[in-house]
Amino acid sequence: MSADPTQVLAFETDCHIFDGCGFPAPGLHSFLFKPLWGDGDSNVYFNKTMLLALLGSIIIVGFFWAAFRKPKVVPGKLQMVAEAGYDFIRRGVVYETIGKKEGEKYVPLVVSLFFFIWMMNLWSIVPVAQFPVTSIISYPLVLAVIVYVLWVSLTFKRHGFVGFFKNVTGYDKSLGAVLPLAMTIEFFSNLLVRPFTHAVRLFANMFAGHTLLLLFTIASWYLLNGIGIAYAGVSFIMTIVMTAFELFIQALQAYVFVLLTCTYIQGALAEHH
Amino acid sequence: MSQLLITAAESGENPLIPPIPELVIGLLAFVIVFGFLAKKLLPNINKVLEERREAIEGGIEKAEAAQTEAQSVLEQYKAQLAEARHEAARLRQEAQEQGAVLIAEMRAEGQRQREEIVAAGHAQIDADRKAAASALRQDVGKLATDLAGKLVGESLEDHARQSRVIDRFLDDLEEKAEATR
Numbered sequence: 068m069s070a071d072p073t074q075v076l077a078f079e080t081d082c083h084i085f086d087g088c089g090f091p092a093p094g095l096h097s098f099l100f101k102p103l104w105g106d107g108d109s110n111v112y113f114n115k116t117m118l119l120a121l122l123g124s125i126i127i128v129g130f131f132w133a134a135f136r137k138p139k140v141v142p143g144k145l146q147m148v149a150e151a152g153y154d155f156i157r158r159g160v161v162y163e164t165i166g167k168k169e170g171e172k173y174v175p176l177v178v179s180l181f182f183f184i185w186m187m188n189l190w191s192i193v194p195v196a197q198f199p200v201t202s203i204i205s206y207p208l209v210l211a212v213i214v215y216v217l218w219v220s221l222t223f224k225r226h227g228f229v230g231f232f233k234n235v236t237g238y239d240k241s242l243g244a245v246l247p248l249a250m251t252i253e254f255f256s257n258l259l260v261r262p263f264t265h266a267v268r269l270f271a272n273m274f275a276g277h278t279l280l281l282l283f284t285i286a287s288w289y290l291l292n293g294i295g296i297a298y299a300g301v302s303f304i305m306t307i308v309m310t311a312f313e314l315f316i317q318a319l320q321a322y323v324f325v326l327l328t329c330t331y332i333q334g335a336l337a338e339h340h
Numbered sequence: 341m342s343q344l345l346i347t348a349a350e351s352g353e354n355p356l357i358p359p360i361p362e363l364v365i366g367l368l369a370f371v372i373v374f375g376f377l378a379k380k381l382l383p384n385i386n387k388v389l390e391e392r393r394e395a396i397e398g399g400i401e402k403a404e405a406a407q408t409e410a411q412s413v414l415e416q417y418k419a420q421l422a423e424a425r426h427e428a429a430r431l432r433q434e435a436q437e438q439g440a441v442l443i444a445e446m447r448a449e450g451q452r453q454r455e456e457i458v459a460a461g462h463a464q465i466d467a468d469r470k471a472a473a474s475a476l477r478q479d480v481g482k483l484a485t486d487l488a489g490k491l492v493g494e495s496l497e498d499h500a501r502q503s504r505v506i507d508r509f510l511d512d513l514e515e516k517a518e519a520t521r
Contacts, residue, residue, distance in 0.1 A: 095355060110360055117365040124369040128376045135381040138388040140395060153385060175378035183373045204355060205362035210370060
């Protein structure tokens with residue numbers, strides 16, 4: 068990934084409206100970073116996104132380490148908060164979709180997924196960081212592939228080769244003449260498109276959210292000249308509103324991702340009929 | 341703006357093509373989180389949650405046991421109390437019956453004794469009256485005879501007449517006594 072030499076944040080220039088310079092709109096370049104270390108062309112480098120990703124995992128582990136390292140039967144405040152989060156995913160997501168008996172095994176994975184994604188999303192509104200790690204496709208893709216591999220292997224293990232094929236294609240005799248068409252569609256949607264949609268759903272939401280935030284933030288600065296000051300105020304308010312909205316979307320997207328994960332696992336474990 | 345877009349496009353970056361190094365770091369970051377949570381921290385908290393569940397359930401079980409015990413003791417007490425009441429009522433009833441019998445017996449006994457005494461008295465009175473009457477009759481006869489002998493100066497020859505006179509006299513006396521009674 069090469070750094071874009073023209074990439075400048077609006078704040079780094081004294082560019083305002085009526086000054087004769089164009090609006091420095093956010094774009095793809097907003098998602099590219101100069102490597103902090105290494106060479107962008109050599110595939111061996113370290114950049115801000117990676118730093119945030121590693122830092123994020125350390126924060127999550129740190130939080131749960133502090134909360135669950137020496138848990139008590141009568142919990143302290145931190146343990147109570149962590150327990151609430153853990154319990155929400157365990158009961159509200161895993162038990163609800165997969166069931167208590169079958170689902171218990173997948174609780175650690177789903178809990179890790181949820182908090183990992185949430186943290187990566189949260190970077191979007193953490194001052195200084197201000198970049199959602201999940202808006203780089205690699206991160207959602209890794210997670211989606213992990214889930215995909217788990218789903219495929221589980222389906223094989225549970226149903227065998229023919230069962231796997233039936234499960235994946237949604238084989239159902241009662242469909243009659245439509246069966247070949249339905250099976251083709253199901254095959255594509257389940258086996259080929261699924262990991263892609265699973266990853267892109269998260270990626271695109273974070274990508275769009277970050278772009279929106281950038282747009283309003285840059286506009287607040289850019290409009291700060293002459294009559295534009297009034298519009299800058301509106302833009303700034305929108306920045307705050309969108310930040311709050313993003314806060315909601317970040318949690319929601321993390322939730323959606325793990326809910327889909329559970330649905331896939333449940334589908335793999337379910338008896339086909 | 342268009343210039344920026346063009347440069348972005350020229351740099352050949354497609355946001356949907358994952359850069360390999362970031363895939364590696366992403367996997368690493370997630371494995372760190374998953375490793376710590378799955379191997380250490382979540383088993384930790386699960387153990388404690390289980391302990392807590394048991395503690396709560398144990399407490400509930402204890403409370404339930406105490407409650408059932410209290411219930412059984414209460415029932416025992418109630419049964420004992422009812423038994424005692426029943427016993428007391430039975431004793432009272434028995435005592436009343438016994439008392440009634442005793443009173444009746446005593447009354448009968450008193451009645452009998454009274455009747456005996458009354459009967460004895462009557463017999464005594466009869467006997468006394470008879471004795472008195474016969475004594476009186478003899479005395480009166482003798483006195484009358486003496487009196488008549490003295491009046492007449494001699495002993496009455498006619499014994500038959502003599503006894504008839506005396507009897508008539510005595511009958512008169514008895515009639516008078518009857519009349520005055």
